[in-house]
Amino acid sequence: MSTSTPWLLYGANGYTGELIAREAVARGMRPVLAGRSKQKIAKLAAELNCPSAVFDLDDHTALCSTLSQVAAVLHCAGPFSHTAPSMMQACLATHVHYLDITGEIDVFELAASVHGKAQRSGIVLCPGVGFDVVPTDCVAARLREALPDATHLALGFDSRAGLSKGTAKTAIESASKGSCVRIDGRLVTEKLASRTRRIDFGAGEKLGVSIPWGDVSTAYYSTGIPNIEVYTATSQKSANSMRRANLFRPLLRQGWFRELAKFSAQRRITPPNKTERENNPTHVWGEARNAAGEVKTARLRTANGYSLTVHASLGILGEVLSRACNPGFTTPSLLVGADFVSSLPGSSTIRIDP
Missing domain, CATH: 3.30.360.10 (Dihydrodipicolinate Reductase; domain 2)
Structure with missing residues (x-):
């Protein structure tokens, strides 16, 4: 992935979001750091020298305006059963790839239900790019x-x-x-x-x-x-x-x-x-x-x-932004293969018995 490819990290002021933001910058990326807390987002963006945006997901106009400037979203603000529908809808409307770190069943089922819309929009919908799941x-x-x-x-x-x-x-x-x-x-x-x-x-x-x-x-x-x-x-x-x-x-x-x-x-x-x-x-x-x-x-x-979520989410984001992926709803193993997890820091190979 080109380190200059624009992408949005929403929920950057949260615990996991901040870990991802810091690792992304360490890798030479400059994501747009976004969330609802103006004070927290501004402070983190200034420290990491990243662009920022502050808006609530209920503000569809501000959300779509920000998304129009990026190629993908890594959504890290939960509970995702509350926040994912708005973000997913906006990504479909603006033709922006959607990734998140949820483990919530309702969000996966929602993404699967709009598979056809994602195909027509030309975007990847891949929830669960962290430890969940x-x-x-x-x-x-x-x-x-x-x-x-x-x-x-x-x-x-x-x-x-x-x-x-x-x-x-x-x-x-x-x-x-x-x-x-x-x-x-x-x-x-x-x-x-x-x-x-x-x-x-x-x-x-x-x-x-x-x-x-x-x-x-x-x-x-x-x-x-x-x-x-x-x-x-x-x-x-x-x-x-x-x-x-x-x-x-x-x-x-x-x-x-x-x-x-x-x-x-x-x-x-x-x-x-x-x-x-x-x-x-x-x-x-x-x-x-x-x-x-x-x-x-x-x-x-x-x-x-948490450490796995940081590396897995950035690794899958990189795959989505650096190669042509089939549009629509998908899962991590379908998108990047079953061996992907073994390539992450701290991971072993998957051992099958007997």
């Missing part, structure tokens, strides 16, 4: 190659790097909707923590609990496997807490209660610092099974989720 999507693609007739796919990860405030807010939004799996090609809502199993993610066997991770959407489009579930490593205590949270789901559907929960989370959470990120790698696991009972298992070690 690059590693697991690449593992899913590798397992599909290893077991072409797979009917069931389970994915999971063991990550201990901690949460940013933005990630916590998104988790609260997702909790209000319950968990989700894909059964016979359909998305099915379940209670939180309704599925558990023992899993060796790559650092010893642990309890895994089902979560509404983006792969129940993306892995279906990447592989065509009709039955998909996703797990994260947890403790029995945390799994029990998730089950108790089902009692509060009716309240979480109320906007005022969600905002109160988000406010509380923001006050309590301290995002991981550089040392914590560097010392907490992530282990990714996947299992494919066919109708005959044959099983293939995959494992992958990566850097922590």
Whole structure:
């Protein structure tokens, strides 16, 4: 990618957005740093010597005016179920490639629903170009190659790097909707923590609990496997807490209660610092099974989720801006291949057993 190619980083003042902005500048890029906070954006743009723009995504005129000056957007402002529709619509109208770092199922399904519009607009729509869901999507693609007739796919990860405030807010939004799996090609809502199993993610066997991770959407489009579930490593205590949270789901559907929960989370959470990120790698696991009972298992070690998001998002952005890509909705593994994750700093190759 030419370092002079204009692109927009929206949400640059957030935890992950700022990490991406700093790495982009270190690579010789000068993205347009954008967001709603004039003070934070102006300060960061001045420090990094980047152009900037300040606007709310509800201001369609300002949004489209800014997009008309760039070739692509890397959208980093969540919860994406609230912000992605406006940004996606504006990208379709202005013929600007759309990438984001979401892991929210609704956003992937929205992007898939406007595939035809994206094709006519000539743009790439690729949500999930970070930890949500690059590693697991690449593992899913590798397992599909290893077991072409797979009917069931389970994915999971063991990550201990901690949460940013933005990630916590998104988790609260997702909790209000319950968990989700894909059964016979359909998305099915379940209670939180309704599925558990023992899993060796790559650092010893642990309890895994089902979560509404983006792969129940993306892995279906990447592989065509009709039955998909996703797990994260947890403790029995945390799994029990998730089950108790089902009692509060009716309240979480109320906007005022969600905002109160988000406010509380923001006050309590301290995002991981550089040392914590560097010392907490992530282990990714996947299992494919066919109708005959044959099983293939995959494992992958990566850097922590935030560091991986920085490098993966910029790497995929570079691919989109430097070569001709088929327009329309796509997933990370379909766009850049299953080996992409292994090219990122801190990543191993994907190992398939047996």
